[in-house]
Amino acid sequence: xxxxxxxxxxxGPAGATAAVYALRYSLSTIIIxxxxxxxxxxxxxxxxxxxxxxxxxxxxxxxxxxEQLNELKAEIVEEKVIQVKKVGNIFYIKTNNSExxxxxxxxxxxxEKRKLNVPGETEFFGKGVSACVTCDxxxxxxxxxxxxxxxxxxxxxxxxxxxxxxEVHLFSKELELRSKPSLTKRMINSDIIKIHKGVSILKIxxxxxxxxxxxxxxxxxxxxxxxxxxxxxxxxxxxxEVGVKIGKWGLIEVKEDMATxxxxxxAAGDLTTGSNRFRQIATAVGxxxxxxxxxxxxxxxx
Amino acid sequence: MTKITVYSTSSCPYCxxxxxxxxxxxxxxxxxxxxxxxxxxxxxxxxxxxYGVPVIDIDGEIIIGxxxxxxxxxxxx
Numbered sequence: 001x002x003x004x005x006x007x008x009x010x011x012g013p014a015g016a017t018a019a020v021y022a023l024r025y026s027l028s029t030i031i032i033x034x035x036x037x038x039x040x041x042x043x044x045x046x047x048x049x050x051x052x053x054x055x056x057x058x059x060x061x062x063x064x065x066x067e068q069l070n071e072l073k074a075e076i077v078e079e080k081v082i083q084v085k086k087v088g089n090i091f092y093i094k095t096n097n098s099e100x101x102x103x104x105x106x107x108x109x110x111x112e113k114r115k116l117n118v119p120g121e122t123e124f125f126g127k128g129v130s131a132c133v134t135c136d137x138x139x140x141x142x143x144x145x146x147x148x149x150x151x152x153x154x155x156x157x158x159x160x161x162x163x164x165x166x167e168v169h170l171f172s173k174e175l176e177l178r179s180k181p182s183l184t185k186r187m188i189n190s191d192i193i194k195i196h197k198g199v200s201i202l203k204i205x206x207x208x209x210x211x212x213x214x215x216x217x218x219x220x221x222x223x224x225x226x227x228x229x230x231x232x233x234x235x236x237x238x239x240x241e242v243g244v245k246i247g248k249w250g251l252i253e254v255k256e257d258m259a260t261x262x263x264x265x266x267a268a269g270d271l272t273t274g275s276n277r278f279r280q281i282a283t284a285v286g287x288x289x290x291x292x293x294x295x296x297x298x299x300x301x302x
Numbered sequence: 303m304t305k306i307t308v309y310s311t312s313s314c315p316y317c318x319x320x321x322x323x324x325x326x327x328x329x330x331x332x333x334x335x336x337x338x339x340x341x342x343x344x345x346x347x348x349x350x351x352x353y354g355v356p357v358i359d360i361d362g363e364i365i366i367g368x369x370x371x372x373x374x375x376x377x378x379x
Contacts, residue, residue: 035319041315041319042315044313057313058315059315059318062315078370126352126353126354126366127351127352127353128353130353130354132314132316132354134313134314134315135311135313135314135315135316135317135354135355135356136311136314136353136354136355137311137313138311138312138313138314138336138337139311139336139337139343139353139354139355140353141337141340160313208351209353224353225353
C-alpha cells in the first residue's frame with residue numbers, strides 16, 4: 001500500500017476545493033467520495049455562488065467541480081469511508097472496498113439528512129415520503145403535497161413544487177419562518193402554497209401509499225406527497241473515533257487553520273466550527289482551501 | 303439483447319448520473335421522462351411500488367435509485 005501525502009474524505013464543495021489546492025501544491029492526493037458535489041447535486045437552484053450569475057442547478061455546478069478535478073488528473077476513489085485509524089504517524093482509511101494510507105487527512109464528509117422521526121415516515125418512504133424534491137417532486141404533478149421545515153431548503157422545495165402541484169402545504173415548527181425574506185415573500189405571494197406555522201407532524205398515514213398527515217393542532221391534512229426538509233446532521237462519528245474534539249453546536253472543533261485535536265487530521269466544510277455555522281457552498285469552499293494550505297504547511301514542517 | 307428502461311424526471315440528479323453511467327459503459331437504454339408522460343409514470347409506480355426516481359428496469363429486474371453496484375452486477379460490468 002502506498003502512502004499518499006493527503007487523503008481527502010468527501011467530494012462536496014469543501015473536499016473538492018481542498019483537492020484543487022492540494023494538487024496545485026503537488027501533494028500526492030486521493031479523494032474518496034461517492035459523489036463529487038455531495039448534497040449540492042440535489043440543490044434545484046443556487047443563486048449565491050460567484051461565477052454563476054443568475055441561477056445554476058447543483059448538478060451542473062457539481063459537473064464543473066468534477067471537470068476541474070479531472071483536468072488536474074485527480075485520483076478519485078468512488079467508495080464510502082467506513083473507518084479511519086491513526087497508527088504512528090500514518091492514517092489508515094478503510095472503505096467499503098479497500099484500504100488506503102495517508103500522511104494527512106482532510107475530513108470533509110459533510111452531513112446527513114435529518115429525519116422527522118414520526119410514525120409512518122419509514123413505512124411510507126418512497127411511497128409518497130421523499131427527501132429529494134429535485135428527484136421526486138415532478139411525480140406529483142396536479143396533486144396535493146406537503147413540505148416539512150422552515151428554512152431555505154424547505155422554501156426552495158415548496159416553490160419548486162408550486163410549479164406543478166395543485167396545492168403545497170408548508171409545515172413549520174417555528175412561528176416565524178427562517179427562510180430568506182426573498183423566498184418567504186415568494187411563498188406568501190403564491191396562491192398554491194399554504195403556510196402552516198407553529199405546527200408539527202405527529203403521524204404519517206396511508207395504505208399502500210401516503211394519503212394524509214396528522215398535525216399537533218388536531219388537523220388532518222390529505223396529501224399524496226411529503227418532502228422532508230428539516231436540516232442536516234454533521235457526519236462526525238468517524239472523526240470522533242480518531243480523537244477529534246467536538247465543539248459548539250455538536251460540530252468538529254477546528255482552529256483557524258482547520259486543524260483538529262489530532263495532529264495531521266484537518267477538517268473542512270459543514271461539519272466544523274469554522275464558519276460560524278453558516279453552512280454554504282461559499283464557506284465550505286473557503287474552509288477546503290485553508291485546510292489544503294495547512295496540510296501543505298504541516299507536511300513541509302515535517 | 304438486454305432491454306433497459308430508465309424512468310426519470312427532468313431535474314433529478316441521480317437519474318442523470320444513472321444515464322451517464324450507462325452511456326459511459328456504452329450500454330443502450332430507453333429513457334422515459336415520467337414528468338411528461340403520466341401513463342408511463344403510472345406504469346413505473348406499478349412496477350416499482352414507489353413514488354421515486356430513478357427506476358431502472360433491466361429485463362424485468364427493477365432497481366430503485368441509482369444503485370451502481372446492482373447495475374454492474376446485472377449487466378456484468
